[in-house]
Amino acid sequence: MGEAPAFFVDELQKGYGNGFDIKSKGGETAILLGNRTYVIGGACEESPLSIGVQIFDQSTGEWIYPTVLGTKPKPCKGLSAVLLSEDRILITKNGSTPDDFAWFLEVDTQYVRQQKKILGTDVVAWSKGVRGYPEKPVVISGPSGVGKGTLISMLMKEYPSMFGFSVSHTTRAPRAMEKDGVHYHFIERSAMEKEIEDGKFLEFASVHGNLYGTSVEAVEVVADDGKRCILDIDVQGARSVRASSLEAIFIFVCPPSMEELEKRLRARGTETEEQVLKRLRNAKAEIEQGQSSGIFDHMLYNDNLEECYKSLKKLLGLDGTVTAPPKSSSKVVDLPMDHSVAKIDHRIIINSKTPELGKASTNIRIVLDVSSLKGGAPGRTRGLDIYTMDSFLDGLAGINH
Ligand SMILES: Nc1ncnc2c1ncn2[C@@H]1O[C@H](COP(=O)(O)OP(=O)(O)OP(=O)(O)O)[C@@H](O)[C@H]1O
Numbered sequence: 001m002g003e004a005p006a007f008f009v010d011e012l013q014k015g016y017g018n019g020f021d022i023k024s025k026g027g028e029t030a031i032l033l034g035n036r037t038y039v040i041g042g043a044c045e046e047s048p049l050s051i052g053v054q055i056f057d058q059s060t061g062e063w064i065y066p067t068v069l070g071t072k073p074k075p076c077k078g079l080s081a082v083l084l085s086e087d088r089i090l091i092t093k094n095g096s097t098p099d100d101f102a103w104f105l106e107v108d109t110q111y112v113r114q115q116k117k118i119l120g121t122d123v124v125a126w127s128k129g130v131r132g133y134p135e136k137p138v139v140i141s142g143p144s145g146v147g148k149g150t151l152i153s154m155l156m157k158e159y160p161s162m163f164g165f166s167v168s169h170t171t172r173a174p175r176a177m178e179k180d181g182v183h184y185h186f187i188e189r190s191a192m193e194k195e196i197e198d199g200k201f202l203e204f205a206s207v208h209g210n211l212y213g214t215s216v217e218a219v220e221v222v223a224d225d226g227k228r229c230i231l232d233i234d235v236q237g238a239r240s241v242r243a244s245s246l247e248a249i250f251i252f253v254c255p256p257s258m259e260e261l262e263k264r265l266r267a268r269g270t271e272t273e274e275q276v277l278k279r280l281r282n283a284k285a286e287i288e289q290g291q292s293s294g295i296f297d298h299m300l301y302n303d304n305l306e307e308c309y310k311s312l313k314k315l316l317g318l319d320g321t322v323t324a325p326p327k328s329s330s331k332v333v334d335l336p337m338d339h340s341v342a343k344i345d346h347r348i349i350i351n352s353k354t355p356e357l358g359k360a361s362t363n364i365r366i367v368l369d370v371s372s373l374k375g376g377a378p379g380r381t382r383g384l385d386i387y388t389m390d391s392f393l394d395g396l397a398g399i400n401h
């Protein structure tokens with residue numbers, strides 16, 4: 001493990017207070033929480049393409065190197081940190097674009113506590129802040145052969161810019177037409193088990209004798225592409241996602257009968273006889289759980305494919321009966337290269353310290369509203385609002401008139 005920045009130690013041992021501006025040459029910043037000072041910044045030694053996190057324990061005088069989960073932010077020239085509540089720290093990156101400037105380092109959320117128990121180490125988790133509320137991901141479950149993949153393909157074909165598929169990992173062998181990285185990430189069992197241990201999966205399950213799982217990255221890649229994520233996972237996986245902080249819509253697809261399900265599975269011709277029988281045995285339990293577990297928000301009956309597809313579109317609001325929520329109209333601004341932050345209730349006021357080269361020397365003040373945050377690691381923290389102080393004051397003036 002690497003050395004902590006030397007010039008920090010003295011300051012930290014003196015018991016520096018909450019210093020979102022304690023900055024070193026490496027661009028680190030520090031936050032004191034109880035006995036612990038979280039030093040955030042510089043490059044992470046194990047993955048140099050991400051920002052490092054170290055903890056100084058004031059009571060023992062020792063440095064702790066936590067397991068860092070979640071997609072990590074890339075290093076930047078400097079950052080500021082604000083303690084939002086006792087469980088998470090807001091990090092703003094200097095000179096960053098609106099889609100990359102706000103990150104949350106979770107230090108004691110439910111997810112972090114859960115992972116601490118599982119991993120038996122100190123854990124922190126990154127979660128990227130996202131403006132507004134992107135549409136919830138859609139989880140589709142149902143017995144093998146019911147037509148989930150067929151329905152998802154139809155949706156993606158009709159709405160290519162709206163939906164993105166969460167590409168799962170699996171230890172099963174690829175079928176003839178399946179491409180690695182497109183249909184699945186095909187992976188050896190031992191490698192997948194290691195990634196599960198490292199906390200890379202949102203959910204995983206043993207299905208029909210193979211391991212399947214959704215990595216946190218698979219879901220985030222789709223969200224970052226500005227699309228609504230679709231997950232095709234079994235009932236065990238749906239249960240895990242339900243228990244996670246990922247807010248999704250859960251749909252269960254039922255077959256018209258077991259006979260028809262068997263006919264479809266056999267007609268698909270992708271499984272051995274032994275596999276078909278195993279999948280049919282598992283189907284009975286899955287249908288029972290799908291109908292009685294309370295996990296699912298909607299049931300679809302895939303008898304006539306076109307009818308079923310129409311129903312799916314209807315419940316996703318694609319038949320014109322539900323209007324899309326209006327997009328945030330507030331102006332998007334880049335964060336100044338060097339800035340300070342202050343917290344006033346649920347608003348973070350970001351102040352540029354120095355005028356940027358070639359720009360007028362007016363003081364830029366940006367307001368980051370964190371009053372309606374939702375979600376979090378593993379995944380994105382949604383509901384951020386960002387606007388300039390000018391538009392905030394204009395709004396207040398409007399109210400007073
Ligand atoms: N309503 C339908 N009527 C008749 N055949 C259908 C219908 N829906 C899907 N099928 C066919 O059933 C077979 C199984 O469908 P599909 O592969 O989409 O199932 P799946 O639920 O994704 O299965 P798995 O969980 O094993 O991936 C395919 O050959 C598909 O063309």
Ligand SMILES: Nc1nc2c(ncn2[C@@H]2O[C@H](COP(=O)(O)O)[C@@H](O)[C@H]2O)c(=O)[nH]1
Pocket residue numbers: 141142143144148168169172203204205207208212213214232233234235236237238
């Ligand atoms: N829990 C999860 N289940 C998954 C995932 N990806 C797929 N699945 C489910 O597995 C079965 C079999 O799929 P097949 O491609 O081998 O036919 C099917 O019910 C899928 O829904 C996952 O990431 N997690």
